Amino acid sequence: MAQVISELRRVLDGDTAPAGLTETDLLELYRRMILLRTYDERSVVYHRQGRIGTYAIFWNHEAIQVGATYPLRDEDWIFPSYRESAIGLVRGMPAETVLQWWRGHPSGWWNPADWNVASISVPIGSHVPHAAGLAWGKKLRGQDGVALAFFGDGATSEGSFHEGVNLAAVMGAPAVFVCNNNQWAISTPLEAQTRAESLADKAVGYGIPGVRVDGLDVLAVYDAAREAVERARAGGGPTLIEAVHYRAAPHATADDPRAYIDQERVEEERARECVGRFERFLKRLGVLGDDHVEAARREAEEALRAGIAAAEAEPPASASLLFDHAYVDPPPHLRDA
Ligand SMILES: Cc1ncc(C[n+]2csc(CCOP(=O)(O)OP(=O)(O)O)c2C)c(N)n1
Numbered sequence: 001m002a003q004v005i006s007e008l009r010r011v012l013d014g015d016t017a018p019a020g021l022t023e024t025d026l027l028e029l030y031r032r033m034i035l036l037r038t039y040d041e042r043s044v045v046y047h048r049q050g051r052i053g054t055y056a057i058f059w060n061h062e063a064i065q066v067g068a069t070y071p072l073r074d075e076d077w078i079f080p081s082y083r084e085s086a087i088g089l090v091r092g093m094p095a096e097t098v099l100q101w102w103r104g105h106p107s108g109w110w111n112p113a114d115w116n117v118a119s120i121s122v123p124i125g126s127h128v129p130h131a132a133g134l135a136w137g138k139k140l141r142g143q144d145g146v147a148l149a150f151f152g153d154g155a156t157s158e159g160s161f162h163e164g165v166n167l168a169a170v171m172g173a174p175a176v177f178v179c180n181n182n183q184w185a186i187s188t189p190l191e192a193q194t195r196a197e198s199l200a201d202k203a204v205g206y207g208i209p210g211v212r213v214d215g216l217d218v219l220a221v222y223d224a225a226r227e228a229v230e231r232a233r234a235g236g237g238p239t240l241i242e243a244v245h246y247r248a249a250p251h252a253t254a255d256d257p258r259a260y261i262d263q264e265r266v267e268e269e270r271a272r273e274c275v276g277r278f279e280r281f282l283k284r285l286g287v288l289g290d291d292h293v294e295a296a297r298r299e300a301e302e303a304l305r306a307g308i309a310a311a312e313a314e315p316p317a318s319a320s321l322l323f324d325h326a327y328v329d330p331p332p333h334l335r336d337a
Pocket residue numbers: 083122123124151152153154155156180182184185186251
């Protein structure tokens with residue numbers, strides 16, 4: 001049914017975690033958020049040191065990424081955009097693999113079937129039909145498995161978004177579509193993207209459920225994703241989740257948002273950033289101790305130290321790789337170079 005729940009779902013303002021989450025789950029969610037936060041912060045430093053290339057920052061998007069993927073099982077597929085480049089880490093992918101991707105090294109091109117994590121999509125929205133197709137294929141083959149795709153607010157203006165979500169809806173494919181609405185597509189604001197009151201409203205046009213969540217509330221995102229994944233698994237077809245927040249960091253390391261962004265909104269958003277907010281909730285519940293915080297940070301820092309060392313220890317890729325798959329018969333100036 002195409003019901004859209006427009007009220008922003010929130011959990012962290014209260015004092016109870018969603019049913020079904022144990023203390024171990026809560027600490028694991030926290031561990032994953034720290035891992036992604038550390039990955040992101042270290043990557044900006046590595047970029048400044050010239051050790052990785054241009055990097056799409058996901059600072060304060062961790063609640064969406066961790067919350068949405070937590071209800072998934074290993075057989076379920078994740079389709080990331082560049083904004084979720086390190087999402088494989090929640091499945092145990094080594095940090096060096098993702099760092100190598102940002103270094104343009106072929107060892108960063110993982111085999112999607114090894115992790116059930118599709119290749120990072122840089123073209124906006126082109127992976128939405130891929131997720132729909134994989135989910136539909138699972139259904140046709142009678143196999144278990146859900147496909148979850150992440151994309152931004154800007155992606156909802158792309159034809160491939162409409163084609164993918166509509167196809168999944170018509171075929172009753174077990175897909176979950178997570179729109180990371182950070183309200184900016186580089187320097188294009190959401191108002192220039194749509195006349196719809198909310199992006200979740202678009203679900204009505206496809207005849208599927210739509211839900212809006214506070215994108216800085218990991219448990220609200222988790223809860224909406226859990227419902228969507230359960231519905232998909234039970235044959236109920238896809239769901240569109242809109243996770244709402246306000247981008248609090250540059251689009252990428254090559255961007256200077258001071259030219260266009262509302263700096264006051266950024267400061268407000270930074271003050272309620274998602275890791276600290278979850279940390280305060282867990283402390284209020286008496287679940288998180290200083291030892292957990294310390295251990296999660298140490299583990300993440302170590303994973304990044306080892307990751308960059310392993311990435312830099314690999315021999316550089318051959319420059320010919322740039323052209324190997326571009327030409328059957330290379331033009332003479334490349335053949336002779
Ligand atoms: C098909 C396509 N058109 C244009 C671009 C250039 N581009 C890169 S990022 C971006 C903004 C996308 O914004 P959004 O979908 O909101 O995702 P966000 O970056 O905010 O996570 C654009 C237009 C692209 N990568 N692919």
